[in-house]
Amino acid sequence: MSSGVHWVVCWPKENTSHALLSLTTTTTTTFLPRNGSPFRRSKMYSSSSFPSSSSSKLKLRLSTSLSTGALAYSGTVATPARSSEEKVYEVVLKQAALVREHRNIYDNNNNNITQNQNDSTALDFNPTITDGTTNWDLLNDAYFRCGEVCAEYAKTFYLGTLLMTPERRKAVWAIYVWCRRTDELVDGPNAPHITPKALDRWEQRLTDLFEGRPFDMYDAALSHTVSKYPVDIQPFRDMIEGMRLDLRKPRYKNFDELYLYCYYVAGTVGLMSVPVMGIAPESKASTESVYNAALALGIANQLTNILRDVGEEASPMQYKINVPISDFSSWAGKPLSNAASFGAKLDINARRGRIYLPQDELAQAGLSDEDIFRGKVTDKWRSFMKGQIKRARMFFDEAEKGVAELNSASRWPVWASLLLYRKILDSIEANDYDNFTKRAYVGKAKKFLSLPVAYARAVMRPSQAA
Numbered sequence: 001m002s003s004g005v006h007w008v009v010c011w012p013k014e015n016t017s018h019a020l021l022s023l024t025t026t027t028t029t030t031f032l033p034r035n036g037s038p039f040r041r042s043k044m045y046s047s048s049s050f051p052s053s054s055s056s057k058l059k060l061r062l063s064t065s066l067s068t069g070a071l072a073y074s075g076t077v078a079t080p081a082r083s084s085e086e087k088v089y090e091v092v093l094k095q096a097a098l099v100r101e102h103r104n105i106y107d108n109n110n111n112n113i114t115q116n117q118n119d120s121t122a123l124d125f126n127p128t129i130t131d132g133t134t135n136w137d138l139l140n141d142a143y144f145r146c147g148e149v150c151a152e153y154a155k156t157f158y159l160g161t162l163l164m165t166p167e168r169r170k171a172v173w174a175i176y177v178w179c180r181r182t183d184e185l186v187d188g189p190n191a192p193h194i195t196p197k198a199l200d201r202w203e204q205r206l207t208d209l210f211e212g213r214p215f216d217m218y219d220a221a222l223s224h225t226v227s228k229y230p231v232d233i234q235p236f237r238d239m240i241e242g243m244r245l246d247l248r249k250p251r252y253k254n255f256d257e258l259y260l261y262c263y264y265v266a267g268t269v270g271l272m273s274v275p276v277m278g279i280a281p282e283s284k285a286s287t288e289s290v291y292n293a294a295l296a297l298g299i300a301n302q303l304t305n306i307l308r309d310v311g312e313e314a315s316p317m318q319y320k321i322n323v324p325i326s327d328f329s330s331w332a333g334k335p336l337s338n339a340a341s342f343g344a345k346l347d348i349n350a351r352r353g354r355i356y357l358p359q360d361e362l363a364q365a366g367l368s369d370e371d372i373f374r375g376k377v378t379d380k381w382r383s384f385m386k387g388q389i390k391r392a393r394m395f396f397d398e399a400e401k402g403v404a405e406l407n408s409a410s411r412w413p414v415w416a417s418l419l420l421y422r423k424i425l426d427s428i429e430a431n432d433y434d435n436f437t438k439r440a441y442v443g444k445a446k447k448f449l450s451l452p453v454a455y456a457r458a459v460m461r462p463s464q465a466a
């Protein structure tokens with residue numbers, strides 16, 4: 001990693017005398033519980049069907065064993081001491097509590113918070129200039145660059161962000177860029193050189209930016225975002241943990257292990273996004289149920305990704321990446337001059353040989369790693385894939401329940417991306433489950449057609465029942 005000078009930025013959380021940017025919010029610090037109760041029960045998960053205990057029906061349902069149709073954690077199967085779902089659910093509760101506190105501030109101190117019915121998340125943000133110069137330009141430039149990267153790497157996603165309010169859009173870009181850079185560490189051209197130590201350094205940088213000491217302009221944008229929205233560091237740390245896992249773990253014994261991996265690399269994105277996307281002020285759903293839906297969307301997307309890329313991940317093959325050829329530091333350490341720098345395409349010989357599918361389920365289906373390396377679509381494979389697709393769809397179903405609870409301006413892009421990603425599963429089916437030699441994708445026409453469908457769903461109001 002390159003050595004360099006940190007951007008010295010002072011956010012409300014941090015106070016340094018040599019601040020380049022000094023910003024304050026008008027937030028008060030009183031945290032009052034809503035209705036004196038730690039959780040509001042949602043319509044989606046009533047207290048009887050969604051106990052706070054980690055062995056909820058929701059979890060049991062999502063853990064449905066594919067081969068037998070029986071629940072994975074039924075009485076006849078030994079229950080692991082603490083399943084991945086339980087561990088992840090603790091994070092969900094923690095994140096939900098943070099946002100709930102934030103909503104309470106909004107509710108209880110609305111004299112000090114932006115009076116914007118469409119925005120129950122963002123705090124009013126009035127910069128106090130302490131060094132005699134405005135630093136908005138620098139910050140705006142940082143956000144603008146994040147937007148460029150986003151547009152370059154994830155065009156559809158970028159278009160979706162244009163439907164959001166300008167403030168939220170910028171925050172989403174900043175989060176996206178950090179996730180992308182993190183992913184590049186283990187998936188980019190420098191992946192062979194990335195050691196656990198490098199990931200430790202990346203995590204230190206993360207801590208620094210959360211404490212108002214960003215290293216470069218992309219970090220500065222995120223540093224600003226996390227000072228403005230109730231975004232917690234934990235999902236970011238967990239994503240880095242996912243990269244550590246990717247470095248050392250080529251196989252997943254069972255779905256429990258895979259679930260944890262999916263949480264690390266994608267469920268975390270859902271948790272990072274909710275505070276920025278915002279929960280509709282009129283929503284009566286519990287904050288944790290919205291977080292659960294966001295987590296489910298990340299998991300669903302990742303499972304879909306895994307199913308789409310089975311052949312690609314398993315075989316050592318040529319694949320295209322969109323990163324600069326220069327060393328890691330030029331991407332993860334320093335700002336690049338323009339978005340074109342990210343567009344350089346190169347083919348490299350990937351070291352892959354990865355199989356993310358649960359080994360026990362493969363064995364139950366009479367399949368082995370060799371079958372995957374051989375890449376032949378057999379009836380056994382089709383039947384195995386049907387089960388995997390079914391599970392991914394269950395996570396999409398779970399996610400769908402939460403979208404209506406999001407802030408109105410965020411619903412359309414989330415619906416659009418959900419519907420589009422979900423269609424990849426249809427495409428795998430249309431390819432007769434050949435995900436060894438064919439890449440499932442959603443064509444432009446279908447993409448275009450899903451936009452009005454997404455819009456129609458987005459205008460649905462959040463749940464009103466208490």
Ligand SMILES: CC(C)=CCC/C(C)=C/CC/C(C)=C/CC/C(C)=C/COP(=O)(O)OP(=O)(O)O
Pocket residue numbers: 265266267269270271273274290291293294295297298301302305399400402403406414
């Ligand atoms: C549902 C509710 C309440 C909120 C939405 C919360 C959000 C935005 C969740 C989305 C989480 C997400 C986008 C996770 C990333 C998942 C993923 C597998 C992305 C794939 O990234 P690439 O590898 O770039 O994909 P492609 O290869 O398809 O381009």
